[in-house]
Amino acid sequence: MEPFYYVYYKDTIMKKPLIGITLDIEKKKTYSNFPWYVIRENYLSSIGSLNAIPIPLIHEKKLVNYFANLLDGLIITGGDFDIDPQLYFQKSKGSKNIKSKRTNFEILIYKKFLKLNKPILGICGGAQLINVASGGTLIQDLNKKPVNHEQSNPRNETSHKINIRKRTKLYEICNKSQFNVNSAHHQGIKKLGKDLKISATCNDGVIEGIEHKKHKWCIGLQWHPEFLITKNDLKIIKSFINSVV
Secondary structure (H helix, E strand, O other), rough: OOEEEEEEEEOOOEEEEEEEOOEEEEEEOOOOOEEEOOOHHHHHHHHHHOOEEEEEEOOOOOHHHHHHHHEEEEOOOOOOEEEHHHHHOOOOOOOOEEEEHHHHHHHHHHEEEEHHHOOOOOOOOHHHHHHHHOOEEEEOOOOOOOOOOOOOOOOOOOOEEEEEEEOHHHHHHOOOEEEEOOOOOOOEOOOOOEEEEEEEEEEOEEEEEEEEOOOOOOEEOOOOHOOOOOHHHHHHHHHHOOOOO
8 A cells, every 4th residue: 555645736746644643532521521532732733734644543453453554654642641550560659540442552553563664753651652562661750859850831841951862863863962852741761671772861860762773763752842842853753754755
């Protein structure tokens, strides 16, 4: 199957990559009395603004193979949830709001895209998902000192600095050893999963970026580049989309 969506305009064919984006799910009786899917607008608009088409993915295991064959890239998003610590053989010590159907779906589709060597970007909880799916573990509740990783200022502003390691894809993309990011998480990566390496850290030692050693483009970021706050965020999203070609 041709991996690009064709747009016909005045006899010109433009090919746009199809990017799958995982959804969060809620049961709060605000929008509906029944469970409802949710995603922040800028997850989609950041992709759409860069000449790609975002495709939201429902949590159905039977569709994983179909999605993986149809789509050109995958973004595993963050959200209002934690990954069940039983998946990395720990008891709950601060984890909350477990959404097992979502997590199980994301693990399956991550592994499928990994096998197909298609681009993968994990954002916040998505980075943690990549680590757990690869056999790693998480810090279930970060101490807020010396850095508060659930920033009090608006999420469309930066709050702390990260350090980028050389000889990583992230450094290759941004060509910087330090820059500022936003922050909206209370958990973090502890033990690295198989075939992963650290690409960025905060000054307090919290891991801010990981990437796969054997995959052509598989990066997990603890911050939210979809806000496109800095030029570095834009470079990362562009690189992800361009890696489809």
